[in-house]
Amino acid sequence: MKHSRILIIDDDPDVLTAVKLLLKREVNEVIADKNPENIPAILSRQPVDLVLLDMNFKSAINTGNEGLYWLNRVKALRPDLPVIMITAYGAIDLAVNSLKQGATDFIVKPWQNEHLLKVIGDILTKKQGKRKEEIPTVNSNLIGESDVMKHLLYKISKIAPTDANILILGENGTGKDVIADTIHRESRRVLMPYVKVDVGALTDTLFESELFGHKKGAYTDAREDRVGRFEAADKGTLFLDEIGNISLQQQAKLLSVLQNRQVIPLGSNTPTNVDIRLLCATNVPLAVLANENRFRKDLIYRINTVEVQVPPLRERGNDILLLARHFMEKYATKYAKQIPDLEKKTEEKLLRYHYPGNVRELQYSIERATIMAEGGALTPEDVIFSPIEQRSSGSSAEQDEYNLTEMEKNTIMKVIEKHNGNISKASQELGLTRTALYRRLSKYNI
Incomplete structure (x- = not known):
């Protein structure tokens, strides 16, 4: 406990004071805040080892229970972060429900100090032991000690040794290519070829030639036979970057190859068998990618045995x-x-x-x-x-404004980010009540 940082969120200043006094000699730091809207900003600024979260606040969303809402927000931001719910005796049913939604434990007000210290100590001890046992040593260029990165490294350690097709999701600049490289180097194919292709930059003609190869004379500039990237990656790993930017016609050709595990070079009628492990990456959110007018769902299932979300x-x-x-x-x-x-x-x-x-x-x-x-x-x-x-960052060209729903979702996310998670300021700028904004956050799973 001596090296731990605890976050306590409760709108009762007496509770905040009591917890700070109780824990100040037991832990490294206690962060106390009465406004749950500050949770995303706090978690983004500094590492936190455990959260104490009140079940009920003075303001309420449409479910009548802000505690469960903020529990889900914490788990979305930091899946491995332990959360202890603070509840009154009359709300024990809600507290039990919180355990089903990811809370680690709950305490009832008023609590016994010795009991609270024991609950916190047991959770932190268990968490530390779990880290030592489960956080893998991954030989990668990934640098990070945050909970989200530890969760990512753990996931990589589980999926890399398999031959599962992986879809890597994340914003531009997050290091999706480094993730792909790490997965290959931790796989059983590490001694075999690793071939990377930026498929989003290929025209229809180049797409087939680059991926599947061509025979001499297949088109005007085809002066000699060329092996495609699928063949070049045989027995190894093929990484298709910017997969979300390829056309529907290109998707159909790619799907055929993945289904049959055979390529037919341009200018040839003879299929060639290929054995590859496929990694793909895109900065397009999966919900947008799943739009049939943009991307074939049958292809998504082919490339997405497991998805990896790279945090911003x-x-x-x-x-x-x-x-x-x-x-x-x-x-x-x-x-x-x-x-x-x-x-x-x-x-x-x-x-x-x-x-x-x-x-x-x-x-x-x-x-x-x-x-x-x-x-x-x-x-x-x-x-x-x-x-x-x-x-x-403010350009509409960078936004996923494919329909009104996406426009509204992206606008809400940008305004909340602008105000560092402050719901009151965000709702004021959006011209919504806080309750209306909470409903939209729940609707879009933000």
Whole structure:
């Protein structure tokens, strides 16, 4: 417990004070907040080991129980984070229901201090033991100690040794290609070829030629036989990046190959058997990808035996500083400069930023800062975030505005992110009541 950070959310200031006094000598830090709307921002800024969450608040959503709503939000953000629900005696049925929805335990007000300390201590001890047993050692370039990254590494350790087709989902710049590389290197095919193709950039003619190969004379510029990427990856792994951007016609051709595990090069009638492990990646959300007008559902099932969701950088807390120091060391070595340190205010600036360009944007920002830095530490003025990302993050071209439902969902998500999870400010800007906004959050599973 001595090294743990506890978050307590309760709208009763007396409860917050009592818990802080009880735990201040037992744990490293107690974060107390009476507003549950601040939970996403708190979890994104810093690592938390356990949450104490009240079941009932003064304001209520349409279910009449904000506690369960915020429990689900916590589990969506940090699936492995233990949550203890705080409830009154008359609401024990709701507390039991919370266990079914992912809560670790519950306590009844007023509680016995010794009992609360024992419950917290047992959960943290069990969590630490589970980490030592279950968090795998994955030989990868992935850097991160946040709960979401540990969950991701654990999932990779389970799926990599199999031959299951994997669909990697995530925003631009989150490192989907690094995830694919890691899965291959942890697989049983590690000694065989690893072939990557950016299929989203291929025209229809190039698509067939690149993936399936061609024979000499198959088209005007086909001056010699060429082996396609499927054949090149035989017995190994084929990674198709930006799969969400290929046309319906290309999807039909790809589906045929995946069903038959045979390719027919352009200009030939002879099929060639291929044995590949398929990895695909896209920045298109799965719900949007599943639109039949955009992507064939039968192909989704073929490429998506297991899906892997790569978290955006803004949800990874102190991983931002770990990555920043990694890039500082990398580029100081590359440009023959002294490895700088980070000033405290620079750390705060890095943690506050929302990173529309994710890890890629952080990498380029730290590279520029390392080159331009004059002293032994990076100052806030040294770190300049990309103006390209600043513009594109507000551009409609980057939004998934395929229909009114998606437009509304994306608008709500952007406004909530703008206000760091503050529901009151977000509802005011959207012109909605808080209750109406909560209904939409529930509707879109945000």
